[in-house]
Amino acid sequence: MKRVGLWLRAVTVSVCLGASWGVLAGGAPGSCESEASWEPSDTARHFLVLAASRGVFYNGSGPSFIMLAKTDAATEESEMGAVGIHADEKSRAVFGTVPWQTYDAFLHEPGKGSQNVLLRLQISEPQYERVLGILRAWDRRAREDQLLYPDDVFMNNILLVKQATEELNRCRQTVDLYRLDWGVNDEISDNNARSRVPLLVFEELKRRNASRHVPDSNMPKGLLSLAGSEPLPAREPAPTKEAAIRAPAPAHVHHVHEPAGTAH
Amino acid sequence: MANLIPNALFRTQDNKEVRLYDDIVKDRQVMVMMMYATCETFCPLATKRMVELHHQALAQRMGKDLFMVNISLKPEEDDPAALKAYAQMHSALLPGWTFLTGNQHDVDTLRYRFFSHDHIGIDTDIDMHAGSMKIINDPAGRWFHADAFASTRTVLEHIKWSDPQKSLPERLKDNRMLQREIDRDIDVYGYRKIA
Numbered sequence: 001m002k003r004v005g006l007w008l009r010a011v012t013v014s015v016c017l018g019a020s021w022g023v024l025a026g027g028a029p030g031s032c033e034s035e036a037s038w039e040p041s042d043t044a045r046h047f048l049v050l051a052a053s054r055g056v057f058y059n060g061s062g063p064s065f066i067m068l069a070k071t072d073a074a075t076e077e078s079e080m081g082a083v084g085i086h087a088d089e090k091s092r093a094v095f096g097t098v099p100w101q102t103y104d105a106f107l108h109e110p111g112k113g114s115q116n117v118l119l120r121l122q123i124s125e126p127q128y129e130r131v132l133g134i135l136r137a138w139d140r141r142a143r144e145d146q147l148l149y150p151d152d153v154f155m156n157n158i159l160l161v162k163q164a165t166e167e168l169n170r171c172r173q174t175v176d177l178y179r180l181d182w183g184v185n186d187e188i189s190d191n192n193a194r195s196r197v198p199l200l201v202f203e204e205l206k207r208r209n210a211s212r213h214v215p216d217s218n219m220p221k222g223l224l225s226l227a228g229s230e231p232l233p234a235r236e237p238a239p240t241k242e243a244a245i246r247a248p249a250p251a252h253v254h255h256v257h258e259p260a261g262t263a264h
Numbered sequence: 265m266a267n268l269i270p271n272a273l274f275r276t277q278d279n280k281e282v283r284l285y286d287d288i289v290k291d292r293q294v295m296v297m298m299m300y301a302t303c304e305t306f307c308p309l310a311t312k313r314m315v316e317l318h319h320q321a322l323a324q325r326m327g328k329d330l331f332m333v334n335i336s337l338k339p340e341e342d343d344p345a346a347l348k349a350y351a352q353m354h355s356a357l358l359p360g361w362t363f364l365t366g367n368q369h370d371v372d373t374l375r376y377r378f379f380s381h382d383h384i385g386i387d388t389d390i391d392m393h394a395g396s397m398k399i400i401n402d403p404a405g406r407w408f409h410a411d412a413f414a415s416t417r418t419v420l421e422h423i424k425w426s427d428p429q430k431s432l433p434e435r436l437k438d439n440r441m442l443q444r445e446i447d448r449d450i451d452v453y454g455y456r457k458i459a
Binding site: 137140141146148149152155158159162163180181182183186189 | 270369372373376380382383384385386387388
């Protein structure tokens with residue numbers, strides 16, 4: 001089976017600068033009509049993976065990200081990628097597209113006693129496409145230095161987690177969500193550091209959606225066997241009008257500034 | 265200011281393509297608010313408030329040295345025609361007042377940069393942003409936050425804070441006038457003694 005990276009580098013533009021305004025037409029990708037009329041394929045399967053671990057960064061938290069994977073037995077091709085917090089070479093938390101070496105550790109379920117949390121949900125193609133749109137937008141923000149919270153990588157990750165998980169239920173309830181809104185009932189946010197919130201939300205979502213979790217035994221064998229293999233470059237869609245207008249931005253990483261003298 | 269404000273492409277209510285920084289903000293004093301055409305709660309109230317303010321106190325300045333821009337929070341729904349209809353409905357097609365729509369990515373960037381409360385719940389609720397206003401003075405490199413629902417006096421005061429700095433003789437004259445008011449109050453009420 002071949003493995004390619006996710007199309008994260010595509011520019012997500014819903015360009016409203018032409019004459020094509022209006023609510024998404026029925027059946028268009030991203031619309032609820034397309035989800036309602038979607039028929040599962042015999043060969044293609046789509047997964048959303050919520051993954052997090054502990055004890056990697058100086059504050060005890062660890063990488064936490066949203067991962068997408070799809071596999072098609074007919075073409076023997078798999079596509080996967082992730083966006084969120086991961087560790088750079090100095091074990092600092094950075095936000096953006098997660099290197100495959102990091103998310104590879106989450107292709108298989110963590111063993112007993114592991115510090116990792118993994119919730120793997122099988123989703124429909126329209127859900128996959130919508131969450132992919134969110135990941136692309138965040139990847140672009142990270143690259144173009146336009147994060148919505150410029151001074152706090154963990155806030156961006158919390159917002160990504162909120163957007164991606166809530167997107168699953170946009171058209172109909174498919175997962176039992178945790179209300180991540182810093183409201184009076186959001187005890188996870190209330191009682192924990194921002195860096196730990198995604199992990200704890202994933203744990204809570206796993207508890208609530210235990211029956212929806214796809215164990216290794218129900219995963220396509222070809223997908224799991226890809227662990228450790230370097231992905232091929234992602235296919236790039238043709239640039240849009242807006243992409244042509246924007247000058248390419250230099251790659252940029254965001255990291256948490258640690259107090260002076262903090263040992264890693 | 266150029267590095268804080270995305271110079272993204274937008275369209276006006278007249279379907280004219282503009283760059284947010286280059287064409288709308290650069291070298292100007294601009295009031296920025298967000299709204300969307302189908303909003304039935306805060307947006308119409310905030311627009312009505314600004315129309316009142318325009319007629320009461322800003323008509324002489326609008327379009328000359330003071331500008332107003334309303335940016336759609338739902339650009340995928342609000343085309344230029346929808347914005348124009350909204351502006352007409354609220355009698356807001358006034359000199360110096362522009363309604364803009366663009367793409368969601370740029371609108372979100374702008375919304376978080378201008379109006380973020382650093383709070384996941386509030387920041388993801390677009391209705392929480394209507395009524396909030398940023399007053400930007402690009403040449404002076406200053407911006408101020410104001411609430412459209414505040415009193416006329418308060419909003420005008422915020423606009424004044426962002427006004428270009430006056431010359432020294434003008435400021436001295438203003439100070440003398442203020443001092444006269446203080447002296448008059450003291451004559452009438454005396455010094456307030458604090459225990």
